[in-house]
Amino acid sequence: MKILTCIVCPAGCKIKIDEEGNIQGARCDRGINFVRKELLGSERILTTTIRIEGGVVKVLPVKSKGSIPKEKLREVVKKISSISVKAPVRRGDVVYDDGEISLIATRSIEEVKDV
Amino acid sequence: MKELRTDVVVIGGGPAGLASALRAGELGANVVLIERDFELGGILNQCIHTGFGLSLLGIEMTGPEYAETFIEKVMSLSNIKVLLSTMVLDIKDKVVYGVNKKDGVITVKAEAIVLAMGCRERTRGALGIPGERPAGIYTAGSAQRLINIEGLMPGKRIVILGSGDIGMIMARRLFLEGAEVLGVLEKLPYPGGLTRNVVQCLEDFDIPLYLNHTISEIKGRYRVEGVVAENLLTKKRFSMDVDTILLSVGLIPENELSKKIGVHLDPRTGGPVVDQYRETNVDGVFACGNVLQVHDLVDEVTREAYIAGEGAVNYISRKRRIERVVHIRAGENVRYIVPQRLSLPIDTPPYIYFRPQEPFKNCQILGRIDDKEFLLGSYEYARPGEMIKLRLKRELLDSNLDIEVSLVGEKE
Numbered sequence: 375m376k377i378l379t380c381i382v383c384p385a386g387c388k389i390k391i392d393e394e395g396n397i398q399g400a401r402c403d404r405g406i407n408f409v410r411k412e413l414l415g416s417e418r419i420l421t422t423t424i425r426i427e428g429g430v431v432k433v434l435p436v437k438s439k440g441s442i443p444k445e446k447l448r449e450v451v452k453k454i455s456s457i458s459v460k461a462p463v464r465r466g467d468v469v470y471d472d473g474e475i476s477l478i479a480t481r482s483i484e485e486v487k488d489v
Numbered sequence: 490m491k492e493l494r495t496d497v498v499v500i501g502g503g504p505a506g507l508a509s510a511l512r513a514g515e516l517g518a519n520v521v522l523i524e525r526d527f528e529l530g531g532i533l534n535q536c537i538h539t540g541f542g543l544s545l546l547g548i549e550m551t552g553p554e555y556a557e558t559f560i561e562k563v564m565s566l567s568n569i570k571v572l573l574s575t576m577v578l579d580i581k582d583k584v585v586y587g588v589n590k591k592d593g594v595i596t597v598k599a600e601a602i603v604l605a606m607g608c609r610e611r612t613r614g615a616l617g618i619p620g621e622r623p624a625g626i627y628t629a630g631s632a633q634r635l636i637n638i639e640g641l642m643p644g645k646r647i648v649i650l651g652s653g654d655i656g657m658i659m660a661r662r663l664f665l666e667g668a669e670v671l672g673v674l675e676k677l678p679y680p681g682g683l684t685r686n687v688v689q690c691l692e693d694f695d696i697p698l699y700l701n702h703t704i705s706e707i708k709g710r711y712r713v714e715g716v717v718a719e720n721l722l723t724k725k726r727f728s729m730d731v732d733t734i735l736l737s738v739g740l741i742p743e744n745e746l747s748k749k750i751g752v753h754l755d756p757r758t759g760g761p762v763v764d765q766y767r768e769t770n771v772d773g774v775f776a777c778g779n780v781l782q783v784h785d786l787v788d789e790v791t792r793e794a795y796i797a798g799e800g801a802v803n804y805i806s807r808k809r810r811i812e813r814v815v816h817i818r819a820g821e822n823v824r825y826i827v828p829q830r831l832s833l834p835i836d837t838p839p840y841i842y843f844r845p846q847e848p849f850k851n852c853q854i855l856g857r858i859d860d861k862e863f864l865l866g867s868y869e870y871a872r873p874g875e876m877i878k879l880r881l882k883r884e885l886l887d888s889n890l891d892i893e894v895s896l897v898g899e900k901e
Binding site: 418437 | 557667
């Protein structure tokens with residue numbers, strides 16, 4: 375038997391999977407889906423920051439459009455560390471897409487107005 | 490001197506301030522929302538990870554997305570006036586004194602006040618770790634700000650003291666940004682934060698969690714050059730070669746202003762003593778969010794702030810009827826309870842929020858009044874890191890006697 379802690383929401387259900395594949399202990403269907411996916415390989419949404427020029431703050435928080443295998447997360451963060459976007463940005467904008475990784479802005483950043 | 494008049498003044502523009510201003514505004518009150526930063530959103534702006542909004546909005550968001558959702562709602566109401574970059578200095582008789590660069594000193598006279606100043610982090614000074622005072626020691630939240638807002642890395646080889654949620658989240662963040670995270674040390678036998686963060690922030694990336702451990706020495710004269718970690722049970726010590734220490738050792742509600750106006754604080758929460766409307770002992774002064782009790786989830790902060798915002802409006806319109814007051818006491822195995830006071834009568838029994846003293850399993854929560862006992866809820870697991878919320882029972886609200894809430898169960 376295997377016990378996984380569900381990370382879909384903060385409830386953190388402890389979900390048991392027995393040898394026959396029966397799933398027990400999930401308080402909702404999202405937990406059952408989480409366990410099914412997790413058994414096939416762990417994938418996570420990546421949240422990180424990229425540089426932004428001309429904005430009221432220096433970095434823009436972003437999230438990956440889909441899930442990324444967790445072993446690859448560090449590699450992806452390194453790869454996107456060189457990219458930079460220009461303000462203004464709206465929340466929900468796709469700010470980067472290289473065919474493999476697609477990044478969505480998770481906040482809006484206004485342009486700095488000349489004083 | 491600029492002078493404003495309003496119905497409700499909200500101090501603090503983080504999630505609690507936003508939601509209480511929004512609710513008061515939606516109910517038709519004129520609101521002034523005061524924030525010391527140049528933008529609204531508070532700590533959510535630096536919490537770029539996901540996990541926000543699932544319980545309240547049904548979708549999982551990052552901190553900035555959650556903040557912006559509420560900022561947009563607040564900005565869409567013309568009866569809410571927002572003052573940014575404004576620091577509140579004092580409150581006297583329902584007049585709030587603030588200061589900002591543009592207006593200088595500004596006063597806001599209100600009928601009701603909502604305190605939503607949030608909390609701050611416990612620092613090294615509160616721990617008394619011996620050793621030099623080199624650079625490279627940060628609270629987890631200030632490291633989070635450096636990386637996620639300023640775009641700066643605080644160090645390369647990291648140890649984290651304390652297993653609060655922000656500490657574990659920063660372990661993952663620093664690891665993904667290329668740092669080496671040598672471990673998280675926790676003095677207690679169980680983690681301080683949510684179980685899901687132990688899994689998705691530490692176990693996912695093989696970052697060791699050392700339970701029953703602390704830092705017994707910090708080395709380095711100008712910059713951190715290493716620490717000595719100590720197992721508190723075996724007294725065994727080992728060195729860790731690090732250049733940076735993050736502290737995630739607890740949050741303290743920020744109640745300097747509250748104290749100035751005579752708000753009574755609960756020594757167990759560090760926040761004001763309130764009733765179910767989130768009104769403090771000072772007439773017309775309400776509190777919500779982390780200034781009241783340190784929450785795990787922003788969704789609950791928002792819910793609490795809705796209660797306070799509505800409470801403030803009902804206070805002004807004299808809709809409340811308070812005939813008697815009873816107290817709710819934290820009984821056996823219960824660390825604290827919010828609200829600490831009930832203003833009765835009340836139509837529906839309110840929710841209470843509390844944490845157990847230590848981890849329990851297969852436990853029951855009991856409400857006791859005089860010699861009568863009622864089962865309020867049963868839980869497979871109850872941990873100090875995960876706040877419990879449940880509804881009181883009608884039967885507990887019928888008398889003038891105080892209510893005691895306790896927990897019975899097996900120690901985990």
